[in-house]
Amino acid sequence: MVEQSPTSVIGLDDRAYASGSPTRRDDSVRTLVDFNYLSATTGEQKTVRAAHQIYEHLIGMWAPAVIEAAHDLGVFSWLADRSGTVEEMSAELQTDQRATRVLLGGLLAYGVIERSELDGEVRYSLPSDFRQALLPGGTFSLVGKMLHDRHVAWAGWRNLGDAVRHGTRDQSGNDRTNQISETNYEDLTSGINFWAPPIVDVLSAALAETGWKKDEAVSVLDVGCGTGLYSQLLLERFPAWKAEGIDAPRIIRLATAQAERLGVGSRFTGTVRDFWKDGWGETVDLILFANIFHLQTPDSVQKLMRSAADVLAPDGLICIADQIVVDEARPVTAQDRFAMLFAASMLATGGGDAYTLSAYDQWLAEAGLERVAVLEAPMHRLLLIGHAGRHPLPV
Numbered sequence: 234m235v236e237q238s239p240t241s242v243i244g245l246d247d248r249a250y251a252s253g254s255p256t257r258r259d260d261s262v263r264t265l266v267d268f269n270y271l272s273a274t275t276g277e278q279k280t281v282r283a284a285h286q287i288y289e290h291l292i293g294m295w296a297p298a299v300i301e302a303a304h305d306l307g308v309f310s311w312l313a314d315r316s317g318t319v320e321e322m323s324a325e326l327q328t329d330q331r332a333t334r335v336l337l338g339g340l341l342a343y344g345v346i347e348r349s350e351l352d353g354e355v356r357y358s359l360p361s362d363f364r365q366a367l368l369p370g371g372t373f374s375l376v377g378k379m380l381h382d383r384h385v386a387w388a389g390w391r392n393l394g395d396a397v398r399h400g401t402r403d404q405s406g407n408d409r410t411n412q413i414s415e416t417n418y419e420d421l422t423s424g425i426n427f428w429a430p431p432i433v434d435v436l437s438a439a440l441a442e443t444g445w446k447k448d449e450a451v452s453v454l455d456v457g458c459g460t461g462l463y464s465q466l467l468l469e470r471f472p473a474w475k476a477e478g479i480d481a482p483r484i485i486r487l488a489t490a491q492a493e494r495l496g497v498g499s500r501f502t503g504t505v506r507d508f509w510k511d512g513w514g515e516t517v518d519l520i521l522f523a524n525i526f527h528l529q530t531p532d533s534v535q536k537l538m539r540s541a542a543d544v545l546a547p548d549g550l551i552c553i554a555d556q557i558v559v560d561e562a563r564p565v566t567a568q569d570r571f572a573m574l575f576a577a578s579m580l581a582t583g584g585g586d587a588y589t590l591s592a593y594d595q596w597l598a599e600a601g602l603e604r605v606a607v608l609e610a611p612m613h614r615l616l617l618i619g620h621a622g623r624h625p626l627p628v
């Protein structure tokens with residue numbers, strides 16, 4: 234069969250994006266209001282403009298609703314290895330044809346699928362860049378995040394007002410760490426794997442710049458490792474290093490399997506250990522806390538910091554990668570804005586917060602530690618930390 238080129242393609246047809254440029258055509262989430270048509274001269278115009286702005290926030294929930302419904306219905310899996318028409322899709326997925334067209338229109342509006350038209354026939358497909366994020370099984374699949382939304386987050390957000398009214402204290406008045414269960418973490422940890430590569434890039438670049446223990450047999454402890462991707466990517470980059478990831482039983486199973494898949498299984502040990510109850514073992518050179526502190530209360534942060542200080546080698550390094558607020562008075566960076574909203578999502582799902590840099594500094598000082606660098610990464614900041622008075626990075 235001779236392949237004809239489509240007469241029109243609407244979707245992610247962005248040359249700069251396709252060629253690997255980090256520049257996005259859209260400013261983050263695609264805007265749904267054309268503010269060029271909204272004047273702001275009179276008081277009433279300003280009010281109406283503001284209403285458009287708030288309304289655009291209020292309909293933010295349309296995005297997960299549309300994307301997650303498409304996942305639930307099997308739309309993405311159906312498009313995994315073909316382009317198809319609405320008629321074909323709704324016949325196979327047993328959905329209503331007109332309603333399916335509406336759903337596909339929503340996905341198209343968010344730029345999640347592509348639409349092509351040839352000789353009057355409209356077909357839909359998945360853009361190649363988005364396939365792994367939308368389909369299950371891949372290292373960077375967001376299906377776990379969608380399941381987490383389904384099982385935890387949607388209900389949590391409905392109750393945010395209650396959480397604000399009462400806080401996250403239990404009946405005896407104690408502040409609670411985040412209450413997400415081990416089963417829910419099975420979904421969530423794989424759904425946040427995509428955060429790891431740029432963060433490990435930033436960390437590796439900083440370590441390479443200082444030459445910190447590059448060719449030494451460094452021991453890494455990945456605390457609450459999830460799938461273990463942070464330490465596993467470090468093992469890929471530093472062949473002399475070994476890592477131990479500690480987490481709950483179901484999660485360690487995921488981490489061990491992933492280490493094998495990535496080819497670092499012989500240098501990654503997954504250990505089932507509760508970081509509150511059990512000892513932290515031998516002295517270690519590098520301790521990683523990726524996305525752990527936002528689950529904590531101030532008291533539990535302090536406890537974790539002391540445990541880390543106890544096992545950190547004299548010239549060792551702690552790396553915290555988290556949602557850390559630097560400028561809460563003027564949240565103009567994406568990192569600060571994301572962190573401040575992340576705090577709300579922690580509250581909604583039962584505890585935790587996004588703490589400020591100055592709060593971290595106080596906790597570090599109390600544990601005999603000190604910050605040696607703050608690094609910026611997408612949706613995160615990294616704190617590099619050593620024992621107080623013993624700068625671990627050669628300068």
Ligand SMILES: C[S@@+](CC[C@H](N)C(=O)[O-])C[C@H]1O[C@@H](n2cnc3c(N)ncnc32)[C@H](O)[C@@H]1O
Binds near residue numbers: 415457481523
């Ligand atoms: C938000 S996830 C972060 C996972 C991973 N570090 C990452 O950034 O992808 C938090 C992890 O901490 C683990 N965790 C929570 N409480 C723990 C505890 N008491 N002992 C060991 N692991 C725990 C959870 O099971 C989960 O895998």
